[in-house]
Amino acid sequence: MKTSLAIAVAQFNPVVGDLSGNVAQIRAAMDAAAAEGARLLLTPELSICGYPPEDLLLRPDFYDRCREAVETLALQTDELAVVVGYPEADGDIRYNAAAVLHRGRIVAHYRKQRLPNYEVFDELRYFDEGDAACIFEIDGVRCGLLICADLWGAAPTKGLIEAGADVILVINASPCHLNKQQDRYRVAADRARESGLPVLYANMVGGQDELVFDGASFAMQADGSIAWQAPAFAAHASVVRLNGSAWVPATVTPLPELEEEAYTALVVGVRDYLGKNGFPGAIIGLSGGIDSALTLAVAVDALGADKVRAVMMPSPYTAQMSLDDAAEMARILGVRYDVLPIEPAMKVFAGMLEAQFAGLPEDTTEENLQSRIRGMLLMALSNKTGSIVLTTGNKSEMATGYATLYGDMAGGFAVLKDVYKTLVYRLSVWRNARSAIIPENIITRPPSAELKPDQVDQDSLPPYAVLDAIIEAYMERDESPREIVAQGYDEAVVRRTVGMLKRNEYKRRQSPVGIRLTRRAFGKDWRFPITARYQDPY
Ligand SMILES: Nc1ncnc2c1ncn2[C@@H]1O[C@H](COP(=O)(O)OP(=O)(O)OC[C@H]2O[C@@H]([n+]3cccc(C(=O)O)c3)[C@H](O)[C@@H]2O)[C@@H](O)[C@H]1O
Numbered sequence: 462m463k464t465s466l467a468i469a470v471a472q473f474n475p476v477v478g479d480l481s482g483n484v485a486q487i488r489a490a491m492d493a494a495a496a497e498g499a500r501l502l503l504t505p506e507l508s509i510c511g512y513p514p515e516d517l518l519l520r521p522d523f524y525d526r527c528r529e530a531v532e533t534l535a536l537q538t539d540e541l542a543v544v545v546g547y548p549e550a551d552g553d554i555r556y557n558a559a560a561v562l563h564r565g566r567i568v569a570h571y572r573k574q575r576l577p578n579y580e581v582f583d584e585l586r587y588f589d590e591g592d593a594a595c596i597f598e599i600d601g602v603r604c605g606l607l608i609c610a611d612l613w614g615a616a617p618t619k620g621l622i623e624a625g626a627d628v629i630l631v632i633n634a635s636p637c638h639l640n641k642q643q644d645r646y647r648v649a650a651d652r653a654r655e656s657g658l659p660v661l662y663a664n665m666v667g668g669q670d671e672l673v674f675d676g677a678s679f680a681m682q683a684d685g686s687i688a689w690q691a692p693a694f695a696a697h698a699s700v701v702r703l704n705g706s707a708w709v710p711a712t713v714t715p716l717p718e719l720e721e722e723a724y725t726a727l728v729v730g731v732r733d734y735l736g737k738n739g740f741p742g743a744i745i746g747l748s749g750g751i752d753s754a755l756t757l758a759v760a761v762d763a764l765g766a767d768k769v770r771a772v773m774m775p776s777p778y779t780a781q782m783s784l785d786d787a788a789e790m791a792r793i794l795g796v797r798y799d800v801l802p803i804e805p806a807m808k809v810f811a812g813m814l815e816a817q818f819a820g821l822p823e824d825t826t827e828e829n830l831q832s833r834i835r836g837m838l839l840m841a842l843s844n845k846t847g848s849i850v851l852t853t854g855n856k857s858e859m860a861t862g863y864a865t866l867y868g869d870m871a872g873g874f875a876v877l878k879d880v881y882k883t884l885v886y887r888l889s890v891w892r893n894a895r896s897a898i899i900p901e902n903i904i905t906r907p908p909s910a911e912l913k914p915d916q917v918d919q920d921s922l923p924p925y926a927v928l929d930a931i932i933e934a935y936m937e938r939d940e941s942p943r944e945i946v947a948q949g950y951d952e953a954v955v956r957r958t959v960g961m962l963k964r965n966e967y968k969r970r971q972s973p974v975g976i977r978l979t980r981r982a983f984g985k986d987w988r989f990p991i992t993a994r995y996q997d998p999y
């Protein structure tokens with residue numbers, strides 16, 4: 462007979478491969494959960510080793526170390542049962558597994574049945590599928606256990622119904638993209654209604670290379686309504702109570718609106734990339750344009766002003782307005798600000814190349830030299846100080862190749878890599894509404910690379926609203942140019958945009974890793990051939 466059960470959820474931020482650090486976080490969560498009277502603690506998918514461990518999962522020793530960590534942790538359990546996720550090797554066969562640790566032993570064990578191999582997930586590269594449901598009983602409640610993608614199809618839940626589960630517990634490593642939580646609610650509600658069971662969804666939080674996990678764990682009643690909602694993008698621990706077959710209603714933290722979600726994901730991505738990789742700070746080339754302004758805003762919100770420095774590197778083409786706006790923004794934020802004019806280096810390079818270029822007209826070569834001089838200066842500062850250079854290129858630029866190799870692409874982490882230019886504006890306006898840190902002029906002036914007199918982006922690129930819509934259709938929805946033109950876009954503009962997108966794959970392969978924000982980002986989930994002659998249908 463079902464009774465009441467208090468279950469703690471540890472929405473924590475693991476570090477991939479830091480087994481002792483992750484176990485220490487689980488231990489701390491165990492102490493807090495026990496103090497609050499919980500009888501069961503859920504930790505996220507692969508909580509022992511972090512997610513995704515990628516090719517560490519090809520190493521036999523990795524499995525040995527993870528098993529040792531689980532067994533050691535099991536010995537430290539008492540009245541509180543703890544669910545942990547870990548990679549399991551059974552001879553040559555490997556599983557994405559979970560163990561229930563209780564009173565010094567592993568009392569139940571589960572192998573993930575649906576392995577995601579889409580978007581950014583590669584689990585079929587590493588794991589075999591499990592084939593059995595897992596039910597364990599705590600205080601008379603029959604708990605059914607699933608791992609993340611198991612919830613996204615009906616079969617694993619069906620197995621739990623047949624095995625007589627009273628509640629569905631799902632441990633997750635589900636990275637965010639914009640509006641992802643609505644998809645999670647939808648699949649959880651499908652499973653809840655099919656089974657007539659309440660669902661508890663425990664997710665991890667934090668940045669891991671290009672991925673950001675948003676947490677946002679929740680409890681859902683059998684009718685699909687939300688009984689408890691944890692905050693997004695923050696480590697969090699809560700105890701939720703199951704009374705009979707329903708959750709006792711608890712705090713429902715409102716979820717962020719789209720701009721807040723995007724901006725916070727960038728902040729968490731930057732903070733964890735630098736923090737987990739041990740960088741003392743960040744360096745940003747601040748041009749007086751909107752991309753570097755937003756990048757600086759994110760960096761300061763992530764790291765604090767004392768960890769960020771901005772460098773203005775004017776050329777003879779730099780407008781006074783750019784100098785003024787960059788200095789003003791650095792002053793408002795209180796970051797270290799240096800001005801390093803690049804004209805001396807431009808002259809030296811022009812002199813060194815004079816004989817080579819004799820009789821040839823000026824073109825983008827001279828523009829790229831300016832960008833590369835700036836890249837070289839920023840990298841020199843990085844080498845000398847140990848701080849990382851944050852690049853500022855946005856998704857529209859990455860898509861079209863509107864960036865210079867070894868120039869403005871030089872750096873360690875690409876903050877806006879998956880942020881369309883149109884979203885760059887929206888995020889800047891949203892951030893300024895919280896406190897005005899980006900000078901208004903930076904937002905309202907026409908974007909310009911300032912690599913030659915009176916240059917504006919729109920001389921070389923279609924309007925960003927059109928460009929972004931075409932990129933999104935081609936890239937994120939896999940639409941053909943014919944379909945895009947049928948939606949009313951000018952065929953010549955579609956041809957040009959798609960042409961740039963395909964031609965510039967080589968640049969993206971050389972770009973720094975950057976934060977994924979959309980369902981399909983340039984990164985793990987975009988593997989287009991560089992050498993290709995496929996003709997799209999028009
Ligand atoms: N398939 C391929 N595989 C490998 N390499 C390939 C290649 N195709 C060309 N290349 C090589 O790539 C090089 C050309 O690329 P690259 O040197 O980058 O130069 P490129 O793409 O020609 O020019 C850079 C563009 O970015 C714009 N820009 C620059 C800086 C900042 C901004 C901004 O507003 O943010 C915009 C600039 O106005 C210009 O339109 C050449 O050396 C070429 O041989």
Ligand SMILES: Nc1ncnc2c1ncn2[C@@H]1O[C@H](COP(=O)(O)OP(=O)(O)OP(=O)(O)O)[C@@H](O)[C@H]1O
Pocket residue numbers: 745746747748749750751752753754772773774775776779835853854858869908909910911
């Ligand atoms: N004068 C400058 N001083 C410092 N950094 C610069 C300068 N010009 C360009 N950069 C760096 O190179 C990046 C590419 O910027 P560029 O001005 O060419 O085009 P952009 O894409 O419009 O970027 P932004 O909106 O930041 O100006 C900038 O974001 C900045 O990091």
Ligand SMILES: NC(=O)CC[C@H](N)C(=O)O
Pocket residue numbers: 506577582608609610611613633634635636
């Ligand atoms: N780790 C997983 O199994 C993730 C798969 C799932 N579709 C998600 O993103 O939530």
